[in-house]
Amino acid sequence: MTAVQPPESTACTPADGVRRVLLAVHTGRADIIDLARTSAERLQKAGLVVRLLDDEAADLGIEGAEVVPFGPEAADGAEVVIVMGGDGTFLRAAELARATDAALTGVNLGKVGFLAETEPETVEETLSAIEQCEYSVEERLTxxxxxxxxxxxxxxxxxxxxxxxxxxxxxxxxxxxxxxxxxxxxxxxxxxxxxxxxxxxxxxxxxxxxxxxxxxxxxxxxxxxxxxxxxxxxxxxxxxxxxxxxxxxxxxxxxxxxxxxxxxxxxxxxxxxxxxxxxRPVRIARVQPRSFGDRLVAKFGLPVRGFRGGRGHAGPGQELPRARNVLLRDDTADARPRDEVPGAQA
Missing domain, CATH: 2.60.200.30 (Probable inorganic polyphosphate/atp-NAD kinase; domain 2)
Structure with missing residues (x-):
């Protein structure tokens, strides 16, 4: 994987002076359609042209958007392809982006969404990063x-x-x-x-x-x-x-x-x-600073506080103070040794 910053002269200032974003959306859910519409409205107000796929445009009903057929040229001239859906939607969009220089970024609206960069609650940050061209690009091996x-x-x-x-x-x-x-x-x-x-x-x-x-x-x-x-x-x-x-x-x-x-x-x-x-790699736009390890922990719900942290109890009706996270140095956790915690067992 190669990480590069989007060059100002090519990514954020295209030859024709028009910045374009292609939306690839899972249109089978009303909440995803609503999110796509509000996101498109914000991007359009910021001066970006929103492009839609012809097999999704009717369901989305976004005024003023470009409509292109699904195919190798759909992302031609687009700076970023924003994917709203799960990993299946992301892989479908990858077929379009790989044929061009467009970078992919996904909003996870599926079950796992491991390929997605953003969760629904941080969509505003993602859109802001795209508007201001404040993102990096990774080239993923294919x-x-x-x-x-x-x-x-x-x-x-x-x-x-x-x-x-x-x-x-x-x-x-x-x-x-x-x-x-x-x-x-x-x-x-x-x-x-x-x-x-x-x-x-x-x-x-x-x-x-x-x-x-x-x-x-x-x-x-x-x-x-x-x-x-x-x-x-x-x-x-x-x-x-x-x-x-x-x-x-x-x-x-x-x-x-x-x-x-x-x-x-x-x-x-x-x-x-x-x-x-x-x-020919696939280019992924990264707008979040989270590491891959953090993504593993979040997606799979991995325990990071140690197996001893959940053992023992302080008596009926009382919870044992949670153990210190030695990896994250969480100062909000109880930092006392276990032999100093009332009722704690070794």
Whole structure:
């Protein structure tokens, strides 16, 4: 991941002198539509042009907005793509932003929203940062996925921000795969599938399959088997310059590769999938100073006060004073040693 500041000459002062923001909105909920409308009104008052996707414009009903078709040119000329929804909406918008220099920033209105930068209660701060061009940009590694037939002929390809999932088509069958790294065979096993993921996607499908959490500023590729019938089927972390290859058998077991759960490519019998780092990243606009560790704590509700802090009690009807958070140096917590807290147990 590369972090850069938006250059004043290109990001905040475009060639035609008009700053544009594309809104990508989950229009299935009334509260999200209301938030999109009030946000658009504020941006327009600040002198920015608001752009909408044609399949969302009618539901949003924002006067004075540009309307463009969904496609590679939707974000052309836009400075930022503001996503209002969950991770699914964010991944949809990433298809638009990746084709241009636009940066993505998301308002989490879904269940987890790990890709989103902002929660609903801090939307005003996000809009202010965009209006004043006070944000940084991170370039997130993406994957290039290429599919070849049994003769090595290229048959299709796609890309992914989170992960590319090689998976069986028929649920009743076991998918036998051969794994190779940089052209050298490594192992083979039967499984439900294999994930090739980015650090950004390490907290998504790969996390659910038992893969490691990787900080987004680590440049690496991940390979995570799903439900493998093997002793050596552990998640792998490789160089960002590696090529991850998953070969499938020619025995009639049908397989496909799914990119971010949005784009699929069929894998010919006896074919293979090569996954490597793409030369085109996705740009993420950061307006909050929170670290990735803080996001993990917030999204997963991780305990940071230590397991001893919740043990013991001060007697019936009394709560034990909460333990000091040694990581955050929380001066508001009770800083006394436990042996000095009445009723506390070691």
């Amino acid at each position: 994957l290039q996925v290429d599919v070849f037939d049994a003769d090595g002929v290229w048959t299709g390809g796609t890309w992914a921000l989170n992960e590319a999932s090689v998976e069986k088509v028929e649920r009743s069958r076991v998918l036998d795969v051969v794994i190779a790294i940089d052209g050298r065979p490594l192992t083979s096993f039967g499984c439900d599938g294999v994930l090739a993921a980015t650090p950004t996607g390490s907290t998504a499908y790969a996390f659910s399959a038992g893969g490691p959490v990787v900080w987004p500023d680590v440049e690496a590729l991940l390979l995570v088997p799903t439900n493998a019938h093997a002793l050596f089927a552990r998640p792998l972390v490789t160089s960002p310059e590696s090529v991850l290859t998953v070969g499938v058998p020619a025995d009639g077991t049908r397989a496909r590769v799914s990119a971010d759960g949005r784009r699929t490519v069929e894998i010919p019998l006896g074919g293979r999938v090569d996954v490597r780092r793409s030369d």
